Amino acid sequence: MRTSRLEAFSDGVLAIIITIMVLELKVPEDHDLAGLLHTTGVGLLTYLLSFVYVGIYWNNHHHMFHLVRQVSGGVLWANLALLFCLSLFPFTTAWMDESRFEPTPVVMYGLNLLAAAITYFGLQTVIIRQQGPESPLRQAVGSDLKGKISPAFYLAGILSALAIDRSGRIGVWIALACFVGTAIMWIIPDRRIDRVVRQHGTAD
Amino acid sequence: MRTSRLEAFSDGVLAIIITIMVLELKVPEDHDLAGLLHTTGVGLLTYLLSFVYVGIYWNNHHHMFHLVRQVSGGVLWANLALLFCLSLFPFTTAWMDESRFEPTPVVMYGLNLLAAAITYFGLQTVIIRQQGPESPLRQAVGSDLKGKISPAFYLAGILSALAIDRSGRIGVWIALACFVGTAIMWIIPDRRIDRVVRQHGTAD
């Protein structure tokens, strides 16, 4: 099985996820700047954060499949598991925004980020196992420092938001800082795969 | 006519169906775990079930068209009939979820599964007829045990949900068990087509 149709389907799903989140932005009832800031001021930033995260996943997915030539049934399902987690972003984003960053919705958003990271790692693992001992993806991923740090950051964010009783509002801000910081870390493109692609040639 | 554009269009429709179902997940008004479980706890599982079913159809569609080289008008319309049935999933899923598994919505969900299975079988039949006596798809499908068992399971589920007057709530649970069980049966990828693809080569 070639990868082209899996990539096309994933591109379609990711394009829809990244775009329908904007449907959650409520149109302000007041037609002035105060109405906009009150109704959608925060929402816009939350939307931007989720947009960036889906963009990161598309980016990494894109890079990863440059090193994949063939797709097995296991890869198809691992990919669908990742897409399922990503498809929940419009929901968790809307809840976090509507609650104005109450602890529970922030924790759920963090769990969503965590679930996406885990299923992405699962997809990577399934592909590496399928490629066997000479797997170019394994070489490209290397020690996978960023992939290991991110869940730790998400977990730290979740825990500090959960510790709200003791920390008060500050726990939520630490959580958001973790989520935003990890996104910034990922915006820098993954040069490891670029390097391996140059050595091995792409799968196309 | 080549299959590429039919596949691209089907991928687009399936990607949208699988993603817009998440729009039906209502954001809880309470911002705690109880609110989430009360408002969307069940909905999340229902969404997962429909997500898996659309994933299964994409998967099988993907496999099937590996053995198709040319597309006739009949295939185009048989494919659109399948897409129509699948496009009703967001509606039947939302109704079943909002009713908290009342018998009638569960029956409708089962009928939707049944209609999708029948139109998929119709598409398969149209392709086999077009390919003629040496049809590689016919060889790949073989006795098509899973394809014949599934409608039987859906029908069993529908009937037990209909028998609510006598069986009480238990009929609905049997129906759901049938729908979930059939999904699990299909997650295991179809090795028959993989085998035939390896023998015949793909249509690309």
Place this chain on the structure above:
Amino acid sequence: MRTSRLEAFSDGVLAIIITIMVLELKVPEDHDLAGLLHTTGVGLLTYLLSFVYVGIYWNNHHHMFHLVRQVSGGVLWANLALLFCLSLFPFTTAWMDESRFEPTPVVMYGLNLLAAAITYFGLQTVIIRQQGPESPLRQAVGSDLKGKISPAFYLAGILSALAIDRSGRIGVWIALACFVGTAIMWIIPDRRIDRVVRQHGTAD
């Protein structure tokens, strides 16, 4: 300019149009068959009609671009005009359905069908003019009987729905019969283009 990206974009837009119409199907508040028939019984048939129409346009678009090798700026805009008209179907379908076939919404639905037919004809004309005197599309289209009959049917439907004061409810039924009848006429695939494709070879 090659046609591939124009086809991909059009496929995307058509896939979304055909699928988001299902979002207009309201989930019944009553959880029994009466509730379903009352709330969405008519809607389902209306949805099916619009689904078939978008399917017909995708089908014909697909066939037409088999005979197109190059795309000019004029073709891009003629194509966007067609997509704009088709993108109004979810709106006119929802209005016609919610009004339970009041004359004005039925007329608007007919005008939408008419506008789509005219812009499709415009796209065809722009392509034929670009291809010059030996245009394979012109030969394929021939006398274009179906393309000329359809607007006449739509117009007849619009006029009979407009004559409601004199004809009463019957004008609306004639209009719907015109719209359904034209759809059935188009489901039969266009063999003329198939023939020319076989003679000329496709543009791929």
Place this chain on the structure above:
Amino acid sequence: MRTSRLEAFSDGVLAIIITIMVLELKVPEDHDLAGLLHTTGVGLLTYLLSFVYVGIYWNNHHHMFHLVRQVSGGVLWANLALLFCLSLFPFTTAWMDESRFEPTPVVMYGLNLLAAAITYFGLQTVIIRQQGPESPLRQAVGSDLKGKISPAFYLAGILSALAIDRSGRIGVWIALACFVGTAIMWIIPDRRIDRVVRQHGTAD
């Protein structure tokens, strides 16, 4: 990295943006022409304007990537920044329409146009820098008169809408004239790139 998947993803996002705007068109509660004009008469024209703008961006994006062979991480993110700005059109369009052209929403619509123009210019700059001194895109763009005039028009529109206290309603009409006029200017396809494509050959 090849451009094909970036183009496919962008096509998907643009196709969704251009189509979901129709979801904002509210179905009139009255089922006559007065109800339609009252509820959606203005909305239809606003939708058309945004449809044309997204069409223009797709068109130019399409043309631009004909001259791009390889995609770096910087191009991916510059492209996502453009898509983010474009994804806000359904929101700003809906607000401008629902407010019946109150000054603040009109200003926001203008800012959205401005942001899209700036990120498009950013994407162009990133690609030219990546292509180096012999950049075919730089030659194609040339003095980029239209690209420089457009932001000036948007800015003029924003300023006149802001000057509402002194100018009254007329400031908003000048702003809308600026936005509509710039769109008309862009509908005429960009012959510069066509010319360079003919000289250099496409990147495909």
